[in-house]
Amino acid sequence: MSSTPTSGRTGTADTTGRATERTPNRWIILAGGILVQLAIGGVYAWSTFAKAFQSPDSALRLSKVEAAIPFELCIGMIFVGAFLGGRIQDRRGPRVVALTGVVIYAIGILLSSFARDAGQLWLLILGYGLISGFGLGLAYIVPIAMLQKWFPDKAGLITGLAVGGFGFGAVLTSPVAQSLIGNDKVHPAAPFLPLGIAYLVAGVIGAMTFANPPKGYRPPGAPDPALATEKAPGTTPAAAATPARGGATEPVGTVALQRDFSQAEALRTPQWYLLTAILTLSVTAGISLISVAASAASDVAGYSAAAAASLVGLMGLFNGGGRILWGWVSDRIGKMLAFVAILAIQGLCLIALPHASSVAVFAILSAVIYTCYGGGFGTMPSTAGKFFGVSNAGGIYGLMLIGWSIGGVAGPLIASALIGSSKNYTMAFTVVGIIALVGAVVPFITKAPQKPSALDDRPSPSV
Numbered sequence: 001m002s003s004t005p006t007s008g009r010t011g012t013a014d015t016t017g018r019a020t021e022r023t024p025n026r027w028i029i030l031a032g033g034i035l036v037q038l039a040i041g042g043v044y045a046w047s048t049f050a051k052a053f054q055s056p057d058s059a060l061r062l063s064k065v066e067a068a069i070p071f072e073l074c075i076g077m078i079f080v081g082a083f084l085g086g087r088i089q090d091r092r093g094p095r096v097v098a099l100t101g102v103v104i105y106a107i108g109i110l111l112s113s114f115a116r117d118a119g120q121l122w123l124l125i126l127g128y129g130l131i132s133g134f135g136l137g138l139a140y141i142v143p144i145a146m147l148q149k150w151f152p153d154k155a156g157l158i159t160g161l162a163v164g165g166f167g168f169g170a171v172l173t174s175p176v177a178q179s180l181i182g183n184d185k186v187h188p189a190a191p192f193l194p195l196g197i198a199y200l201v202a203g204v205i206g207a208m209t210f211a212n213p214p215k216g217y218r219p220p221g222a223p224d225p226a227l228a229t230e231k232a233p234g235t236t237p238a239a240a241a242t243p244a245r246g247g248a249t250e251p252v253g254t255v256a257l258q259r260d261f262s263q264a265e266a267l268r269t270p271q272w273y274l275l276t277a278i279l280t281l282s283v284t285a286g287i288s289l290i291s292v293a294a295s296a297a298s299d300v301a302g303y304s305a306a307a308a309a310s311l312v313g314l315m316g317l318f319n320g321g322g323r324i325l326w327g328w329v330s331d332r333i334g335k336m337l338a339f340v341a342i343l344a345i346q347g348l349c350l351i352a353l354p355h356a357s358s359v360a361v362f363a364i365l366s367a368v369i370y371t372c373y374g375g376g377f378g379t380m381p382s383t384a385g386k387f388f389g390v391s392n393a394g395g396i397y398g399l400m401l402i403g404w405s406i407g408g409v410a411g412p413l414i415a416s417a418l419i420g421s422s423k424n425y426t427m428a429f430t431v432v433g434i435i436a437l438v439g440a441v442v443p444f445i446t447k448a449p450q451k452p453s454a455l456d457d458r459p460s461p462s463v
Helices: 026-053 064-092 094-112 121-150 152-183 192-207 263-267 270-290 293-301 305-333 335-355 359-388 393-400 402-419 425-439
Strands: 229-231 241-243 249-251 254-256
Touching: 026 064, 026 094, 026 121, 026 152, 026 192, 026 293, 026 305, 064 094, 064 121, 064 393, 064 402, 094 121, 094 192, 121 152, 121 192, 121 359, 121 393, 152 192, 152 305, 152 359, 263 393, 270 293, 270 335, 270 359, 270 393, 270 402, 270 425, 293 305, 293 335, 293 359, 293 425, 305 335, 305 359, 335 359, 335 425, 359 393, 393 402, 402 425
Parallel strands: none
Antiparallel strands: 229 254, 241 249
16 A cells, blocks of 8 residues: 655544644744744845944944955855755754754844944954854755745745745844944944844744654645656657666656755756856845945935935845745746846846936846845755755755855955945946856856666765
């Protein structure tokens, strides 16, 4: 007798008639994933703090380059956390990894709140950069890998929703941070204390809902993946047989079920490196604006400090919305075509941005850039799942996030170095825009790899 895969959220019975454990509601788990991402997504409000740290009123009195260092380190540490978190999640489950991640992230934010006097940049580097960045990576990878297993029927849209919460984090944090900074302009790091507490509470509540689906789970109406063979397109069953691996035979016109890649197998394909390059290019382009968004709004288009902070918060809507939009679009037009558009549009808008002296035009161009930047994160998880399978998604996509770290360091460094004290936004955004336009060629040469056969009885190496 064959077993019936679990679907929906009702309990099932095993072959002895005993009730099995009730399947969790996948929509509640999705809500928990979005809550975790909202909590850790406050990292994107950094430009609001960076501008305040450079203010003459601030006791820290940081330069533009100094103010970029904690954010760059935070983004750089994400890969380390995501790499370890992905591997542990694939083996131990999602809840413990997510809980650990949000606690570490909150500790780093809380520590940053004590950077109040000149010479205490090191507290921001340690707390916001190293500790929070590591915790962020641990927590970030968990819902992305987990939700693909719960929603194989809506992979692009659901991962877009999950990482969309990350983008929306700045929408909530930026205006709150600006208000708190206004209460004590001398110590602009002080708001990290109440924010860190809020992140901790929200993150723990969300992470407590996390669980992997039961073995054999598939949602109602989804095709049965347990079938060993399927008819090949354009063929009919035949009585003749062809030799298979090990001397066995299988009917002509059938295709053996393919299995997912292991992490080591994925790393041996050129596709893994091409996808990572695409993510790196998209991050470099978008984050070059995100890291200086508040100051660019003021210097290029004449926004006031309060208006620039409001713009940063508003742009978080487009960052989050872009993850959902492009995740949905990529399911329909194809993953690689979506990435061509994401990179090309970012490049063109970046080149135009420093010439947008109009408040409205600057906001529109920024919104498009944020939308496409978010779209890279909304589209890549389901692309990796489509290319390599979801069984080891935590480890495989967790490693891909080195592209986020590389781009997250390169983009702000390029932007801040080229902008400099002369505020040369034209040079900075033109250079990064050209990089994005050239990078739009990469998706054209990226094709899905041939998946390993389930009949391959050789042990799959792991790393």
